[in-house]
Amino acid sequence: MELAHGAGGRATAQLVRELFRAAWSNPVLDTEDDAALVDLPPGRVVFSTDGHVVSPLEFPGGDIGRLAVNGTVNDVAMLGARPLWLSVGLILEEGLPLAVLARVVASVAEAAREAGVAVATGDTKVVERGKGDGLFLTTTGLGVVPPGRTPPSGRSARPGDVLLLSGPVGDHGAAVLSVREGLAFDGPIRSDTRPLGGLVEAMYAAASPHVLRDPTRGGLATALNEIAHQSGVGLTVDEAQVAVRAPVAALAELLGLDPLYLANEGQLVAACAPADAPALLAAMRAHPDGREATAIGHVEAEPGVRLATRFGGRRPLRWLAADPLPRIC
Amino acid sequence: MRYTEGLRDPRAARALAEGLRRELDPRRRYRIMEFCGGHTHTLCRYGIPGMLPANVELVHGPGCPVCVLPISRVDQALQLAARPEVTLCTYGDMLRVPGREGRSLAAARAGGADVRVVYSPSDALALARARPERQVVFFAVGFETTTPPTAVVVRGAAAQGLGNFSVLCNHVLTPPAIDAVLDGDAGLDGIIGPGHVCTVVGTGPLVAIAGARRVPIVVAGFEPLDLLQAIGMLVAQIEAGRSDVENAYTRSVRPEGNPKAMATVDEVMEVRPRFALRGLGELPHAGLRIRPAWAAWDAERRFELVDELVADHPACICGSILRGAKRPSDCRVFGTACTPDTPLGACMVSSEGACAAWFEYGAPR
Numbered sequence: 001m002e003l004a005h006g007a008g009g010r011a012t013a014q015l016v017r018e019l020f021r022a023a024w025s026n027p028v029l030d031t032e033d034d035a036a037l038v039d040l041p042p043g044r045v046v047f048s049t050d051g052h053v054v055s056p057l058e059f060p061g062g063d064i065g066r067l068a069v070n071g072t073v074n075d076v077a078m079l080g081a082r083p084l085w086l087s088v089g090l091i092l093e094e095g096l097p098l099a100v101l102a103r104v105v106a107s108v109a110e111a112a113r114e115a116g117v118a119v120a121t122g123d124t125k126v127v128e129r130g131k132g133d134g135l136f137l138t139t140t141g142l143g144v145v146p147p148g149r150t151p152p153s154g155r156s157a158r159p160g161d162v163l164l165l166s167g168p169v170g171d172h173g174a175a176v177l178s179v180r181e182g183l184a185f186d187g188p189i190r191s192d193t194r195p196l197g198g199l200v201e202a203m204y205a206a207a208s209p210h211v212l213r214d215p216t217r218g219g220l221a222t223a224l225n226e227i228a229h230q231s232g233v234g235l236t237v238d239e240a241q242v243a244v245r246a247p248v249a250a251l252a253e254l255l256g257l258d259p260l261y262l263a264n265e266g267q268l269v270a271a272c273a274p275a276d277a278p279a280l281l282a283a284m285r286a287h288p289d290g291r292e293a294t295a296i297g298h299v300e301a302e303p304g305v306r307l308a309t310r311f312g313g314r315r316p317l318r319w320l321a322a323d324p325l326p327r328i329c
Numbered sequence: 330m331r332y333t334e335g336l337r338d339p340r341a342a343r344a345l346a347e348g349l350r351r352e353l354d355p356r357r358r359y360r361i362m363e364f365c366g367g368h369t370h371t372l373c374r375y376g377i378p379g380m381l382p383a384n385v386e387l388v389h390g391p392g393c394p395v396c397v398l399p400i401s402r403v404d405q406a407l408q409l410a411a412r413p414e415v416t417l418c419t420y421g422d423m424l425r426v427p428g429r430e431g432r433s434l435a436a437a438r439a440g441g442a443d444v445r446v447v448y449s450p451s452d453a454l455a456l457a458r459a460r461p462e463r464q465v466v467f468f469a470v471g472f473e474t475t476t477p478p479t480a481v482v483v484r485g486a487a488a489q490g491l492g493n494f495s496v497l498c499n500h501v502l503t504p505p506a507i508d509a510v511l512d513g514d515a516g517l518d519g520i521i522g523p524g525h526v527c528t529v530v531g532t533g534p535l536v537a538i539a540g541a542r543r544v545p546i547v548v549a550g551f552e553p554l555d556l557l558q559a560i561g562m563l564v565a566q567i568e569a570g571r572s573d574v575e576n577a578y579t580r581s582v583r584p585e586g587n588p589k590a591m592a593t594v595d596e597v598m599e600v601r602p603r604f605a606l607r608g609l610g611e612l613p614h615a616g617l618r619i620r621p622a623w624a625a626w627d628a629e630r631r632f633e634l635v636d637e638l639v640a641d642h643p644a645c646i647c648g649s650i651l652r653g654a655k656r657p658s659d660c661r662v663f664g665t666a667c668t669p670d671t672p673l674g675a676c677m678v679s680s681e682g683a684c685a686a687w688f689e690y691g692a693p694r
Contacts, residue, residue, distance in 0.1 A: 181448055253333070255448070256680060309374075309375065309376070310337065310339070311337060311339050311342065311375045311376070311553060312339040312342075312343070313375060313376030313379065313380075314376070315374070315376060315689075315690040315691050316689075316690070316691050318688075318689060321668075321669035321670050
């Protein structure tokens with residue numbers, strides 16, 4: 001990758017045509033206009049943006065391209081919307097091997113296909129060697145909440161609500177950490193990066209959750225604190241119901257980290273009315289991305305997040321303090 | 330992992346706590362210090378103080394390497410980090426420890442200093458090999474447990490003829506720290522001995538202390554059942570009027586320790602005549618330095634660092650907490666001005682620090 005590739009001239013045009021458009025082709029992108037013109041189905045529009053700076057760019061179970069697509073479509077899906085369109089902004093560092101860029105571009109295409117979205121527009125810039133770390137990727141996602149659906153919100157948790165979790169926590173953070181630190185455990189740890197739109201739709205077919213949130217940076221503990229703070233309620237979580245895969249638990253133990261604070265890129269936590277919990281849980285378990293879903297706790301009036309430990313005690317579950325793992329997504 | 334789960338079994342823990350209740354004398358108080366920060370963390374994380382009879386009182390000890398390092402030594406690391414040619418490597422917790430005027434290595438890094446977190450000193454050595462144009466310094470902290478790996482990298486740097494690697498040695502020794510605590514006003518009836526330290530040095534150094542000071546010591550592992558078992562053994566000793574060293578961590582600790590590790594340390598390092606520990610003050614024979622024969626890899630000599638006394642934050646009572654004289658809740662800035670996000674003292678930084686453990690898991694009981 002050279003500076004000319006981001007200068008807007010012939011080299012840029014060639015890069016765009018041969019790499020990006022070839023991989024992401026669709027009628028909206030192919031117009032070659034400055035912006036995307038799209039038609040949206042009826043419903044309220046949801047959009048969200050997310051910058052990705054993960055190091056290393058490629059890790060077990062994914063890469064920055066897959067992460068950038070899934071991270072954004074999941075944020076859109078957490079408001080009950082069906083993700084439809086993406087914009088992709090790339091900041092490339094001079095000297096980035098073209099082969100790496102090609103792999104990332106291909107994985108954006110693949111992840112977009114899996115998530116049922118298309119790249120509508122994008123931008124590329126190149127910075128001097130040493131001014132970027134290979135590749136930074138920013139995506140914006142656009143989606144629509146189907147008419148008649150009340151968008152869930154972090155502010156909508158009510159005392160008595162049941163908390164549901166889609167599966168084991170900590171896989172993404174542990175996967176990135178394991179390659180960064182060169183640690184290998186009984187079986188590879190793979191990132192859980194995946195689009196959650198399908199799971200969300202399956203849930204809505206059963207009942208309407210009050211809150212949906214994907215516990216990414218800061219892990220489940222931080223997501224729960226966000227919900228408690230936004231809704232002005234408290235939460236109690238049963239540690240025994242929160243699944244952690246054995247190699248993730250082992251890595252966390254070795255490094256003195258708590259899996260509840262490790263990032264996830266393919267899980268969601270929901271709060272719902274107690275009467276809806278059995279149906280929602282059954283719908284989650286019937287979907288491939290929620291097979292290991294569990295009810296992990298409930299919402300209370302008393303503020304704060306509490307953990308009922310496996311050991312039989314209770315302790316506060318706080319916000320993540322200093323970030324033990326920077327550049328995780 | 331599977332075997333640690335067994336050592337976290339709540340039913341077995343309740344049975345141990347019940348057994349303890351039957352064994353002790355309800356009319357007296359038992360003050361037991363867990364020396365190790367690792368023990369403090371486990372006790373708070375699992376809520377063990379709350380499971381114990383009310384007259385068994387656990388006192389947090391000074392065995393958190395991040396906590397006992399005086400500000401003057403953090404300042405030396407800051408001086409080094411400020412040099413343009415230096416890449417300073419250290420363990421993660423050290424980054425947030427406040428130095429003079431609250432400055433930390435994390436703040437220095439944000440200001441442009443080249444400060445790296447490593448999980449092992451060998452990572453720092455590898456970095457020195459990969460970056461011959463940089464002066465790579467490993468900021469070494471820790472009790473006897475982490476000392477052998479530091480000695481190994483000094484030897485490795487010498488064997489590889491690496492002129493751009495050195496160690497800022499702040500390794501400290503457990504026995505003088507225990508002695509200093511016993512000299513103070515903690516009023517202890519027994520001590521839970523440091524399991525990992527004894528894995529390296531054996532139980533010999535503790536036998537001398539228990540004998541001379543008439544205090545029972547039980548060496549413990551770091552799982553909840555390990556600690557409950559050790560507390561039970563201590564109460565039994567106190568009741569019998571014994572002051573022996575017993576080993577409740579036989580799956581790791583041998584009486585003779587790890588002679589190979591100790592020989593490596595002895596080859597590379599020597600005991601300093603005096604070394605200051607936060608809270609305990611300047612103590613004889615409490616720290617290690619690099620031997621003159623290995624001076625080429627000693628950052629103190631290479632960079633001619635000065636060791637200036639720097640006062641702790643005026644509101645911080647970390648010193649009294651490390652002596653076992655006060656508890657985190659006695660501190661007027663605990664949880665208010667001083668939190669893990671804005672630590673004023675070192676005990677709020679490391680997960681092994683008493684203040685951080687209380688903040689994270691709630692005050693015991």
